[in-house]
Amino acid sequence: MDRLKTDILIVGGGVVGSSMALLAASNGFECGLVEQDTAAGGGPPAADPRVLALTLASQKILQFINAWQQLAPADLGRFERMHVWDENGKAQVRFDSADVNRSTLGYIVQQDALVKALEKARKFQPAVTGFTGVSPTSLSPDRKEVTLGLSDGRQVSAKLIIAADGARSKLRQLAGIDYDSRKYGQTAVASVVQTELPHERVARQRFLAKGPIAFLPMAEQDQCGVVWSTTPEQAAELLDMDETGFHALLQHVFDSRLGMIKHSGVRQSFPLQRAQARHYCADRLALVGDAAHCVHPLAGLGANLGLLDAASLLEVLCNARAGRRDIGGMTVLRKYERWRKGENFMVMMVLEGLKYLFENQTSPLPEFRNAGMGVFNSFHALKNFIIRRATGMEGDLPAIVKND
Numbered sequence: 164m165d166r167l168k169t170d171i172l173i174v175g176g177g178v179v180g181s182s183m184a185l186l187a188a189s190n191g192f193e194c195g196l197v198e199q200d201t202a203a204g205g206g207p208p209a210a211d212p213r214v215l216a217l218t219l220a221s222q223k224i225l226q227f228i229n230a231w232q233q234l235a236p237a238d239l240g241r242f243e244r245m246h247v248w249d250e251n252g253k254a255q256v257r258f259d260s261a262d263v264n265r266s267t268l269g270y271i272v273q274q275d276a277l278v279k280a281l282e283k284a285r286k287f288q289p290a291v292t293g294f295t296g297v298s299p300t301s302l303s304p305d306r307k308e309v310t311l312g313l314s315d316g317r318q319v320s321a322k323l324i325i326a327a328d329g330a331r332s333k334l335r336q337l338a339g340i341d342y343d344s345r346k347y348g349q350t351a352v353a354s355v356v357q358t359e360l361p362h363e364r365v366a367r368q369r370f371l372a373k374g375p376i377a378f379l380p381m382a383e384q385d386q387c388g389v390v391w392s393t394t395p396e397q398a399a400e401l402l403d404m405d406e407t408g409f410h411a412l413l414q415h416v417f418d419s420r421l422g423m424i425k426h427s428g429v430r431q432s433f434p435l436q437r438a439q440a441r442h443y444c445a446d447r448l449a450l451v452g453d454a455a456h457c458v459h460p461l462a463g464l465g466a467n468l469g470l471l472d473a474a475s476l477l478e479v480l481c482n483a484r485a486g487r488r489d490i491g492g493m494t495v496l497r498k499y500e501r502w503r504k505g506e507n508f509m510v511m512m513v514l515e516g517l518k519y520l521f522e523n524q525t526s527p528l529p530e531f532r533n534a535g536m537g538v539f540n541s542f543h544a545l546k547n548f549i550i551r552r553a554t555g556m557e558g559d560l561p562a563i564v565k566n567d
């Protein structure tokens with residue numbers, strides 16, 4: 164069998180891998196995209212109830228690759244304000260888009276809808292060749308290229324291979340890169356719900372004793388994506404509950420802020436961890452997205468960080484090509500690693516701090532936490548810094564998302 168050749172081979176056709184392929188192809192690289200799932204575009208299983216909060220930076224990346232344009236208006240919610248409060252007291256943290264002179268703080272999209280939009284965008288991009296229903300079996304880098312063996316017996320060679328195959332990345336394992344992970348002992352339950360009261364484009368999050376619960380405003384005023392992080396035991400109970408019991412409990416723990424819960428869709432659970440790959444690159448290989456790092460969903464940043472990885476890696480590769488350097492060479496890939504590993508680590512630590520502050524139940528922290536929220540809310544410079552980070556407008560950003 165002939166060995167297939169391409170410039171860049173990407174493993175994993177989720178949000179980050181598909182975006183990486185489209186970014187690279189839009190910049191003149193020939194790409195292969197390997198996805199184990201045979202469903203169109205790969206990605207998570209059908210009817211994934213996860214909704215993603217996307218930053219303004221992610222919007223720019225997705226616009227650049229013509230995927231944003233493929234989202235139907237009914238798939239696209241947006242939020243102008245964020246309210247965060249704690250179950251122990253009355254203090255709240257409020258963020259308003261006006262504080263950062265924007266009309267929008269971010270967008271809410273169902274993960275499935277985004278994967279489908281990326282799939283549609285690929286139809287306009289002939290430079291991406293799909294290898295679906297297959298998985299990597301071997302990885303052999305040499306001086307000039309790297310060859311990937313696929314589960315159907317084919318072999319594909321490229322100058323560079325990119326692992327975008329998620330937290331349990333097979334490619335990362337084949338490359339022998341460790342993944343330093345810390346389990347949170349929490350599981351998130353996700354569902355899309357219909358509420359009695361309109362969300363008014365506010366993203367709301369309440370910190371409960373066992374973890375945060377968020378209602379994220381979707382396109383329809385009475386629809387929200389719910390992400391409830393809790394103990395694995397309670398998550399199992401939530402999945403087993405009948406609708407009436409689930410709705411009553413949701414309404415109760417969410418302070419009835421959006422009135423009654425009138426309807427809910429599929430419920431699915433996701434064990435949570437914080438993780439970072441020991442290295443973001445190896446011989447002719449780079450890691451992006453969850454294959455490189457995993458964060459708690461409390462700030463809705465995982466996919467956003469992955470999209471920034473993809474855009475940053477592309478910039479490094481384009482610069483290397485312009486300087487006639489090898490895009491799979493270690494000097495080039497280390498540049499990407501230094502750039503993104505530091506940025507992602509900083510975000511992880513900020514999230515860890517917020518998680519600890521808002522969740523620690525040991526006395527006297529609950530009182531401190533409540534007082535802390537009040538102080539934090541009136542500390543405008545810090546609030547603005549955090550909101551600019553959370554919207555993806557702050558940090559060492561790749562050129563395609565730099566502020567206009």
Ligand SMILES: Cc1cc2nc3c(=O)[nH]c(=O)nc-3n(C[C@H](O)[C@H](O)[C@H](O)COP(=O)(O)OP(=O)(O)OC[C@H]3O[C@@H](n4cnc5c(N)ncnc54)[C@H](O)[C@@H]3O)c2cc1C
Binds near residue numbers: 463469
């Ligand atoms: C409950 C919850 C809520 C979240 N909310 C947000 C949010 O609001 N905002 C946000 O930015 N992020 C959020 N995230 C995080 C976000 O979902 C992930 O960061 C994002 O999906 C990672 O994308 P990825 O493409 O890197 O990996 P994945 O989505 O895991 O995709 C990996 C792809 O690789 C394929 N694959 C895997 N193994 C192989 C193999 N061996 N061979 C071939 N293909 C393979 C898979 O089929 C899949 O298509 C949330 C996560 C959870 C759990």
